[in-house]
Each structure stands twice: as C-alpha cells, then as structure tokens.
Amino acid sequence: xxxxxxxxxxxxxxxxxxxxxxxxxxxxxxxxxxxxxxxxxxxxxxxxxxxxxxxxxxxxxxxxxxxxxxxxxxxxxxxxxxxxxxxxxxxxxxxxxxxxxxxxxxxxxxxxxxxxxxxxxxxxxxxxxxxxxxxxxxxxxxxxxxxxxxxxxxxxxxxx
Numbered sequence: 001x002x003x004x005x006x007x008x009x010x011x012x013x014x015x016x017x018x019x020x021x022x023x024x025x026x027x028x029x030x031x032x033x034x035x036x037x038x039x040x041x042x043x044x045x046x047x048x049x050x051x052x053x054x055x056x057x058x059x060x061x062x063x064x065x066x067x068x069x070x071x072x073x074x075x076x077x078x079x080x081x082x083x084x085x086x087x088x089x090x091x092x093x094x095x096x097x098x099x100x101x102x103x104x105x106x107x108x109x110x111x112x113x114x115x116x117x118x119x120x121x122x123x124x125x126x127x128x129x130x131x132x133x134x135x136x137x138x139x140x141x142x143x144x145x146x147x148x149x150x151x152x153x154x155x156x157x158x159x160x
Contacts, residue, residue, distance in 0.1 A: 047089065050125070054086075055155055077110050077131060083139040084131030087146060087154045089116075096126035103130065132159055 023031075090096045096113045103111040110130060117124035130146065133139035136156055143154035 081132030081134045082159050083133045084129040084157050085143040086129045086157050089125045089127045093126045096128050099128050
C-alpha cells in the first residue's frame, strides 16, 4: 500500500510539474499580440517621422511669395507645375498601384507611384502622388478636396 501511495504522489507531482511549466494558449496569444502591437507602433513612428521630415523639407526649402491682390487659382493639374499632392505611402507596390488605378477612373489621370528608400536595408516605400500644380496653394486646395473625397490625409511635396 505504501508503494501505491508513493507512486500516486509521484504521479501527481509529475503532472503538476508539466502543467505548471508550460505557458497556456491564452498566454502565448497575448504575448504574440503584444509583439505585433509593438512592431505596428514602431512602424507607425517611422511613418510619422518620414512624414514630418518630408513636410519640414518642403516647408523650409520652398518659400513662395504670394501677391495678396492675386485671385486664388482653381486647382488645375499642369505638367509644368512644381508641386504634387501626396496622399499615401505603402510598403506594397501593388497596393499603391491599385489606388492609382482607382483614381484614374475618377479623372485623376496624373496620379502616379514613386519608389523611395533603399532596397538593401528593406526600407522601401511606394508613395502615391497626384499632380503637378503651379502653386503650393493650388496643390493644397486640391489636396483638401481629394482628402475629403477619399477620407485620408495628404501633404504637399516638390516635384521630383
């Protein structure tokens, strides 16, 4: 009888050891979700930094004098313009091109994708731009209209 009690106790201790050592499925899923959230946050911070850098470079490098008596221009796209409206940036070229194709059906024939970044480091972005505009104000007016239409943000950039 003592052997049976001893084996039962040994079996109970072994079972408790195995169940206590491993993580549960819920814990594993929570850990994986926390990892994905952290990666997403880092990616969002990179995009925000890129957008801020781009906006700073366009704001500081271009000073446009505006005549106050000049009538505001209607936002017309001009091949000889110096400004573009950027409405998004994606890691996937296919996704960026799908937006361009959708907009070309809406009479935005000058929408295009530009590739930015270094392939060696894997930091490649495909920016979707519409333009060219003669003035920053014209581009801003168009960007505001487009952003309201497609429910997105935008920023003004220099023609590449």
